[in-house]
Amino acid sequence: MTRDQNIEEQYRLKTQQWLEDNLDPLKERKPFSTLHWMPSKETEKNHHNACQQLQMKLYEAGFAGTTVPTEYGGHGGESWMQRIFREEAAGYQVHTGFYHSIISMALPALLKYGTDNQKREHIKTLISGEVSWCQLFSEPGAGSDLAGLGAKAELDGDEFVIHGQKVWNSAAMYADMGILLVRTNPNAHKHEGITFLLFDMNQPGVEVRPLIQAHGAGHFAEVFLDGARCHIKNVLGEIDKGWGPARVVMSNESAMIGGAAGDNPSQLIQLSQSLGRNHEPVLRQKLANVYSRNKLLKLMSDRISIAVRNGQMPPIHPSIVKLFVAQNRRIEGDLAQEILGAAGVVTSHTASEWAMEVLHSRYPISIGGGTDEVHHNNLGEQALGLPRDIRVDRGIPWKDIPKG
């Protein structure tokens, strides 16, 4: 064994020991557990708090922010450490919910565009879970067409004064900070007059109204900004040039959602076994299909995340994994219902409730982080070089674009 192999082996043993001492193996958890099946505000809050505790625990142990430079509060490690952790943690619940999401989105933008002071101030508290962040991008009239956003920020001395509304902001009701996009130059073309702010949520002029979904979940909020303020030292990148860091956030968001392969295939196999249906040839083919697609997704998203961690361009366009995960959810949800038959719509039965949750999950996953249609456009234009989507607002100052 070479010296390097020896060091990696010691790290693997240390990781295994920590996981064994600190977390419950997944196989000891109840199968078919649901999160969004008739949840209450309390269950979601408890889940968010538990994710924060886990994020803090992982950080303390060196398993979060592993490769982030030490001067910004990271552990200054190397990417093979993350690979080993990922391999060893596969059998454990290490997902930290929206903490994982926002770190995956905001950290690369902070590392690329942040000033030294911004990195020192925000990275440690972000990766350690000490401070909760949210993403304040979408607006009622600007989701797919995000660059059309209209929340207005005007300079008053060294501070921006902000008026506008954001919507669909995941976990904003728990957030202390937000990554916020605002319109700072209405005379410029729509992509050019946007500024990216690191925004303090705990101040007058910020009203967070939780949104309750049809099935009771309260994942999102809408955020009203009425005279809220943000010092110019909290501009990420340059004033009016926020589209650059916003694109970094969005492409990491696609990769992050694509990385949420989940373990539906193993649950589907277990379900078909429990009903004695795992010998049916057609069903076996469908199980093999979901299993293979899940493995393919994991391999593709691993390739993207390794490249991102090494500061390289992703070898695959992130829209591919975003579209692939949404397709997988549709196939998995249909199969769960097919296996259960009429029992698939029975409530108060864990497997049925799980199957309904998988069935419904096709909607959020194919909308959040950009809809399927928008990602098809991205792939057509950016990966395949097809003619661009028709844009009637091209070359027009944002203020002159007709708005609904």
Ligand SMILES: Cc1cc2nc3c(=O)[nH]c(=O)nc-3n(C[C@H](O)[C@H](O)[C@H](O)COP(=O)(O)OP(=O)(O)OC[C@H]3O[C@@H](n4cnc5c(N)ncnc54)[C@H](O)[C@@H]3O)c2cc1C
């Ligand atoms: C689970 C989840 C979490 C989210 N979290 C956040 C968050 O934390 N922060 C945040 O800011 N936002 C968040 N969002 C909002 C999300 O980014 C938007 O919902 C999404 O970008 C779509 O925008 P929209 O809802 O305004 O739909 P619209 O843009 O109004 O789209 C409506 C329909 O028109 C189609 N369409 C629009 N333009 C085109 C086009 N050019 N070509 C073809 N079809 C088109 C769309 O595909 C869609 O089917 C979240 C959404 C979900 C579902």
